Amino acid sequence: MDSFAQRKYIIGALILLMLLTFVIRLFYLQIINEEYKISAENNSRRYVVQYPSRGLVYDRNGKLLVENQAAYDIMVIPRQIKDLDTFALCQLMDVDIEYARKFFRREKNSYKPVVFIPQLSLEKFAAIQDHLFKFPDFYPQTRSLRKYPFPNAAHVLGYIGEVDSSIISKNPYYKMGDYIGISGIEKSYEDELRGRKGVKIFLVDVHNRIKENFENGKYDTAAIVGNDITTTLDIELQKYGELLMANKRGGIVAIEPSTGEILALVSSPSYDPNLLVGRARSKNYPVLNADIEMKPLFNRAIMSSQTPPGSTFKLVNALVGLQEGVITRESRFSCSAGYIIGSFKVGCHAHASPLDLENSIGNSCNAYYCNVFRKIVDNRKYKSVRKGYEVWRRHVNSFGLGTVIDTDLPMSKSYSGTIGNPDRWDKIHGKGKWKSLSIISLAIGQGEVGASPFQLANLVSAIANRGYFYIPHIVKKIAGNRKVDKKYLKKVFTTVESRHFEPVINGMELAVYGPGGTAHIAQIEGIRVCGKTGTAQNPHGENHSLFVAFAPKENPKIAIAVLVENGGYGGTWAAPIASLMMEKYLKDSISGPLRKDLEKRMIEGDLIHKNNEAQH
Amino acid sequence: MRRNINVITSVDWLTIFLYLLLVLLGWINIYSAVYDDEHKSIFDFTQRYGKQIIFIAAAVFIAVCLLIIESNFYSLFAYGIYALMILLLISVLFLGKEVNGSRSWFEMGEVRLQPAEFAKFATCLALARLLSDHNFRFRDRKFVARIILIIMLPVGLILLQRDAGSALVYYLFIIVLYREGMPALIFFLGLAIPVLFVVTLLFDKIYLFVFLLSLFYIFFYAMYLNLKHLGISLAIFTGSVLLAISYFFINNQETDWSYVLLVSFGLSSLVYFFLEFRYKLRNAFIINMIVLCSIGFTFTVDYVYNNVLHKHQKIRIDVLLGLDQDVKGVGYNVNQSMIAIGSGGPFGKGFLHGTQTKLNYVPEQDTDFIFCTVGEEWGFTGSVFVLLLFAFLLIRLIYLAERQRSVFSRVYGYGVVAILFFHLAINIGMTIGLAPVIGIPLPFFSYGGSSLWAFTILIFIFLRLDSSRMQLL
Incomplete structure (x- = not known):
């Protein structure tokens, strides 16, 4: 009666075929393929x-x-x-x-x-x-x-x-x-x-x-x-330093010798750090960077490490001479307005002669240090000039000069300064053919010698401590139980024994207070200041004015180095600025009309635009 | 009263149980798909799951009413109901509200009805009435014309509403016609052509080839159980494939697998043609030809689509296949749907723990893509369980249809099977990337009153007919 009844099987089979296909597909999607699970996570998680x-x-x-x-x-x-x-x-x-x-x-x-x-x-x-x-x-x-x-x-x-x-x-x-x-x-x-x-x-x-x-x-x-x-900064001192350095190129570094803490680190010209915040940075940075006249981004306190230290370097030579035993504190050398050997002459200014060690520092006698330097380098003990020179160089390096001072300011690592390499003398003069006289300018801190204000401040800190320094550093404390690196708590000893420092320090005192002293202007009422001026020869223009100092003489609280580019003699700009800084730090304010007047003169002094006028 | 008691004892409770289970699972998944932290109460009637409860309650009410109505009513008024639905389909064109570009909804205050959903059971009734005519013969062209008219009238009207998905449902009435004696060849071609057409455009030809070839060899072996002939054919096939590969290799060209397989299959089937003629294996010959034609057909479709059709014609086909619904690039919807289902893994992420569906990555997640929630939260296990439930229901309905004594009831029963089958195949198929994206709901699962009520009516009329099958001789 119903001839097509068998067709129900075909229809049923079709339905089952479809369902089977779906099950296989689901098996593939849900069990075999992992991709969809990953996609799902990427999809929905943020x-x-x-x-x-x-x-x-x-x-x-x-x-x-x-x-x-x-x-x-x-x-x-x-x-x-x-x-x-x-x-x-x-x-x-x-x-x-x-x-x-x-x-x-x-x-x-x-x-x-x-x-x-x-x-x-x-x-x-x-x-x-x-x-x-x-x-x-x-x-x-x-x-x-x-x-x-x-x-x-x-x-x-x-x-x-x-x-x-x-x-x-x-x-x-x-x-x-x-x-x-x-x-x-x-x-x-x-x-x-x-x-x-x-x-x-x-x-x-x-x-x-x-x-x-x-x-x-x-x-x-x-x-x-x-x-x-x-x-470790004292922001008031820092501010004051920047004020004093207004319209001058140069740098100031002040250190607390008893800890190595950097009290102020001034580089001038500077800029307002708010200029480099957020969106303003992309606008202002290129402007600051393009200012080749002022170079406000250039940190002179650390990066000016090729500036010769000038006469401030005599302190080092005196100390090395004493340590090597080639001079004593009584050693005297004559000076006839300079150091003259044959046709060779290193000039000097007029002062009493001959001077002993202390007065040679006070008067900054060039001839004295030519003699000292030659005695060190030519020391028979070391057989050759090169050997003698290397001994000298090692002593100098121990003061953090010409070497990296491993501090927490990022730039300091790549600006280690210079102390002439003997290989270089070999190259210039021929191997074994150079003598102490060939490199005599090192005696007075000129030539192949360069140090940043930062390094000079460290040097004077080592002198103030009579033979050792703490690595200068900028961070005193980190919150949250973090200790400052232990290396900043360790004394780093120089190769010069403590006993040799006394005459040199006396010499620095004489420079400020003694007859013929080069830095009388650095005197501070009621505080014994020890200092040394320097004048770095500058083939491109006016000499650079340098001054290193610490105060008080006993239990020094502050060691300072000041560089004023194109400032002429050390006593002209650098010494008064350093002195005002120390007074500000030690006494909190500048007292007396004379000092106030000096302060005003320093703040208003304009070496940048003056030079420009001269050039134009 | 006696009649009602009669219904309660004679109605097929197993189907009712399956129906209720599916509706319940559907509601749970709608709840999960819509769920967010702000609306947790299951009776929150501002939310879709809350509304669905009302829809379900109404559906149960409808079901009870349908069971109470005298079963003769349906055959007597089959054409009347059909005419009413046609009238509604026409009037919705003018009075309906436009939603998403299709004018297929009546809106009466809070209630929205989609006549296209209800036209299905009406068409089913009309078809059953026509095929149960004592004079009905498939040879009679007058009847064939009427069949076409009954089916095409609602299809045309629904297409005018721009609701291609609902219109396509009617295509599967060929299952009913096949059962009632339509020539098998027409049935198979009728199924194969659209399937091949879609598959060719959606997938790489090569998969289809492998599928068809395997089918062919299995069929042939199953029908004649002759290992020797199968062996010869396979040997020729393999030899030809190897030869072709080495040809491509020597010429340093990339192997074009579809051509290799086509040529090899052609050669190997020569053996069969020879055998078929010699032993006069007529059926084998026909199957052989069908497979061969299918392969030829896919090539033609591919070629025509790529080389003959103009761009606007391609777009029209893309629209039909749902390829144009990619709002955010190629296959976005389907891809997100497969990600959701695939991320479910073997056991799913658990009820209310799906991330993809919950965070709206899947479009239409509580209506057309509700199966994604099932796949994501209940995993492979849950998905297969739901599939099995549907399969069980369909097989049960076929069983019920077959036990009918009246042609009317049987035709109607097969109509129910066909409609459910189509919805199932297309809806789940599209969520797992096997079917084009055609927006039709998953029976009992998808949110919405119209579709739930339409499927309820569809099934319960049949259950009513079934319960009174003994009253007829």
Whole structure:
């Protein structure tokens, strides 16, 4: 009766065939293929980085030097935008309508949040915040920028900037858009200051909107705030130093000899560190960098390491001479307005002759040190001039001259200064053919010798300590139980024994107080100042004015080196500036009309524009 | 009263159980797909799962009503119901509300109805009525014309509403016609051509080839169980393939597998043609030809699509296949759907723990793509379970249809099977990337009153017919 009843099997088979196909397909999708599981995770998880606030920086007296200020990036996910009144938006955010048009043309396809306006200041953001609800697709993202309450110490503090691709490839911690210390202590203490980023994992929906915490935050990590740092700087002294150095090129470094703590590190001309914050940096940096006249980014206190130390170097030669036993404190050498051998002459100024060691320092006699230097280098004990020279050089190096001082200021490593290499003499004069006389200018700190104000300050610190120094450093304390590196607590001994320092220090005292002393101007009421002037010959123009000093003579509290480029004699600019610095530090203020007058003269002195006038 | 008691004892409770189970599972998955932290109460009627509860309650009410109605009513008023539905389909064109570019909804306050959903069971009834005519013969052109008219009238009207998905459902009435005696060749071609067409455009030819070839060899062996002939054919096939590969290798060209397989198969089937003629194996010959033609057909489709059709014609085909629904690039919807299902793994992420569906990565996740929630949260185990439930229901319905004494009931029963089958195949197929994206709901699962009520009516009319099958001789 029903001849087609068998067809039910075909129909049933078709249904089962389809279901079998589906089961096989599901087996492939859900069990064999792993790709879809990974895609699902990538799809729906968003890792939101929690930026820690960077550590703060204080001066030695607890004054805040570097703080954080909030800035607000205005973010938007362009693909989410619906019905945007571009004109009203631009009016609110105070941007050019062309800027907005260009932005949306460029970013219109992005599903990821992009920065529409970077780094609005708190004030600007507060002004627009109340109206932001009219543009629900736009939202603020807080970023932390640096802020400097004092416009000083730019070179010490350094600055931060966004990481570039080379940093990212070297250190996977950093991601595009992160900040990193680029110079100063921001760089050398980057690991302490930056803290540790955290991450929050969210589930996001298809429109990239955050829906909920992933697994209730089980896998989130909290951001760890950066450690605060207390520096050794005395910001008042630093400020004063920068004031004194106004309109002059040069540098000041002041150190506390008993600890190696850097009290002030001035490089002039300088700049306001606030110029290199956030968005302003990209605008201001090229301007500062292009200023070849002033070179405000050049840290002269550390980087001027090729400047000859001039007569300040005589201190070293005196100490090495005493240590080597080629002179005693009674040794006298005559000076006939210079050191003359045959047709060879190293000139000297007029002073009493012959002088003993102490007075030779006080009067800064050139002839005396030519004799001392020759005695050291030509010492029979060492068989050859080269050997003698190497012994001398080793002594000099032990004062941190011509070698790297392993400190926490990043630039100091690449600016180690110069103490002439004997190989170089071989090259110039022929191997074994040079004599002490060939390199006699080293006796008075000229020629193949260069030291930065930083190194000179360390030298005078070693003298003040009578034979050793602490590695000068800028950081006193790191918050959060972190100890400052132990190396800064260790005495570094020079190769000169302690007993030899007394006559040299007496000589430095004579330079300030003695008859014919070169630095009477450095006297401070009620404090015994020991100093030594220097005049570095400058083939390109006016000589550089140098002064190194420490005070008081007993239990020195401050050691200082001052370089004033094109300042002429050491006593003209460098000595008064150093003296005012010491007075400011030790007595907190400048007293007496004479000193006030000197201070005024120093502050107003303009060596940069004066030189320019002379040139034009 | 006696009649009602009669219904309660004679109705097929197993089907009702399957129906209720599927509706319940559907609701659970809608709840999960819509669920968010702010709306947790299951009776929150502002949410879709809350509304679905109302829809389900209404569906149960409808079901009970349908079971109470005298079974003669359906055959008596089959054409009347059909005419009413056609009227509704026409009026929705003018009075309906436009949603997503298709004018297929009546809106009456809170309630929205889609006449296309209800036209299915009406067409089913009309078809059953026509085929149960005592004079019905497939040879009779008058009847064939009426069949075509009954099916094409709603199809045309639904197409006018720009609801291609719902219109395509009617195509599967060929299952019913096949069961009632339509020539097998027409049935198989009718199934094979669209399937091949879609598969050719959606997938790489090579998969299809391998599939067809395997099918051919299995068929042939199954029908004659002659290992020797199979061996000869396979040997020729293998030799030819090796020869072709070495040819490509020597000439340093990339092997074009589809041509290699085509030529090799052609050669190997020569053996069969020879055998078939010699032993007069007519059926084998026909199957052989069908496979061969299928392969030829895929080549033609591929060639025509790529080289003959103009761009706007291609676009029209793409629209039909749902290839144009990629809002965000090629295959976005399907890709997200497969990610959701694939990420479920063997046992799923657990109820309410799906991330892909919950975070709206999958479009239409509580309606057309509801199966993604099943796949993601219940995994392979749950998906297969749901598939098995559907399979069980379909097989059960075939069983019920076959036990009918009246042609009307049987035709109607097969109509139910065909409609459910199509929805199942296309809906689940599209979520796992095996079928074009055609927006039709998954029976009992997808959110929405119209589709749930339509499927309820479809099934319960049949159950009513089934329960009174003994009343007829």
